[in-house]
Amino acid sequence: MRTLVVSGYGVRLRVRRRCLIVEEGGERMVVPLAEIDRIVVVTSGVSITSSAVRALARYGVDIVFLDPHGTPMISLCPPWISASVETRLAQYRARLDPSLRLAYAKAFAQAKVLNQAHFLQELYLKTKASWLVEEAEKLQRLAAEIMLADKVSRVRSLEGVAAKIYWGAIASLLPPSLGFPGRDQDSADPVNTSLNYLYGLLYTWSFKALVVHGLDPYTGFLHEDRAGNPVLVFDYVEMFRVSAVDKLVYKLVTEGFRPEVDPNTGLLTRETRAKLVEEFAKWMRRRTRDGSGQAESLEKHLMLYARRLARAVRSQQPYQGFVEAVIA
Incomplete structure (x- = not known):
């Protein structure tokens, strides 16, 4: 345990x-x-x-x-987990350097879109729905465009275009009975509420991974800084959303699990929330390969890529984001 x-x-x-x-x-x-x-x-x-x-x-x-939405209300961590101040000072310098900020923003966004493309490729191998090949190719082209972007706002725009393609494909594959219209944070359907809940867990896991390696979770590169928001966490989780949450929710609902939503509150029931947390914890222990072929548990990758981000920031060098290899 x-x-x-x-x-x-x-x-x-x-x-x-x-x-x-x-x-x-x-x-x-x-x-x-x-x-x-x-x-x-x-x-x-x-x-x-x-x-x-x-x-x-x-x-x-x-x-x-x-909380009932999956948002971490408080996380108690030992005070000794944070690393030296050197990393944070380098992070602030990188955030203020337009070229470095853009480079790191591209790394997060490209990794996210490539993971979306790879998941659609995996779904094609499972379903033999040929139209998924074209959708995956669109995402790969958008990932290439991201690397040519000259502004962070352009990176975010391309990421948004990719999201529409990706979630449109996922919605077409899921049973109509689930009422999944595509990704909508405010929707009360069980798939979106489950995604919201598990993304909240992923934020918690990622927050610790970043802090352990000396990074300031409140200073990001892709998302705009906002007081009180852990924007580097928002940046970092982009690379892991597909592997850690999307694939899990897809697997659960296509295997018959039906998240239950309380009709009076619009929130997941206590039993459903407990089930999702347990499945997420197990899922994060599954071994998978990244683009370089390194096989580790997802939880270990989460820590490794935070360490690599800290190293890249300290040296003011480019960063290679987490991209999961296609699972045949």
Whole structure:
């Protein structure tokens, strides 16, 4: 067990003899602290003792509290995870250098669009729907155009065009009964609400990966800086959206899983949220190859590419984004 999902009301967490004790309704589960990387709390009505928080911090365990939309409300991390100030100073210099900012923005956006193209290629291999080949080729052309862009605003514009092509293809493949109109953050259909929820988790995973390697999550390159918004996290997750979330949601719903939405609130039910977190944690442990052929778990790639970004920023050199190899 690397990620512990807490989804029940009235659950109590405490520590005894280097083990986490999870108590609920007269039942209890005992988990060695050394076997936990992260605790995700997806509901209210959960209590945790201060001694448990201190013990978990000593073991480097994150505690993440999500709201019903999947947005991280708070993430408790040990204070020693941040690296030296050298990386952040270099990051600020790169952000103020128009050519470097553009180069890093292109790297994030191109990687995202190439991953979208590769996923459509994989779906063609599975479905034999020949029209997917043409859509994937359109995305590959847009990825090439991104590298020729002379402004960050142009990069974002091309990324938007690619998104319409990609999500239009995904919508055509999913069962009509799901009511998926394409990507719409404000839609109450179960696919969009699931995507929103899991992107929130991906933000949390990515936030830590960036901070561990000394980067400032609030200073980005592709997205415009806004006070209080972790824009570098928004930049960074672009490269992993397809591999970490889109493919998972597609797999789940095409295999029969139906996310349940509470008709009174328009939010995913507690049971659905718990299921999604558990599946996401397992999915992030799957091994996959990047464009260079390096095989690692997705979670490891998330950390490796943050390290490479920090290294590129410190040396003021180009950055190669994460692109997952096509899975036949």
